[in-house]
Amino acid sequence: SQQGEEDPQALSIQEGENATMNCSYKTSINNLQWYRQNSGRGLVHLILIRSNEREKHSGRLRVTLDTSKKSSSLLITASRAADTASYFCATGPAGDSGSRLTFGEGTQLTVNP
């Protein structure tokens, strides 16, 4: 079963607007990662946030992590048409070898020019 669940499944916005995607997970984690996938391509790593961190920034990306609610959000500010892609969260489990990164089903973001 999938560890992470993204919400919404699909999001359509205008260029320049902000896009927020959410991820919820079920078990304790060591870290949470966000990836982007352009149509027909492999996944590209965006940002990693560890369980002892609450917020992280990278360029126009802002990720928050709330371990008490087992949830994370990805904010893309001032979106561009080139941000159109699927976005996946992935969790690295705590407590075991940590060798199994588990992905959610993704959010399809469409940025209209």
Place this chain on the structure above:
Amino acid sequence: NAGVTQTPKFQVLKTGQSMTLQCAQDMNHEYMSWYRQDPGMGLRLIHYSVGAGITDQGEVPNGYNVSRSTTEDFPLRLLSAAPSQTSVYFCASSTSRTTNEKLFFGSGTQLSVL
């Protein structure tokens, strides 16, 4: 550096045929893994390896075999292809033996089993 290279990009098989999906990385990564991606189901882990000679099963290992004889290569073998194995397959690698670092993905192999 080429990163993670997957071959072939596309493949069509008949039910019962066997084939090997190739994955190679030139970053000296210890961790390598195979995922399959199906519509509406995200990515599911098939097998992974934390170093040469060490492999383990993921979430959906049935019907697939792997081996890791070198650090660079991690081939995925389908012994007797079934239509349920129609999917896009991704290989990924990482510097870390655990999932505490980011994954580098290949561009994928689109497999159709008729």
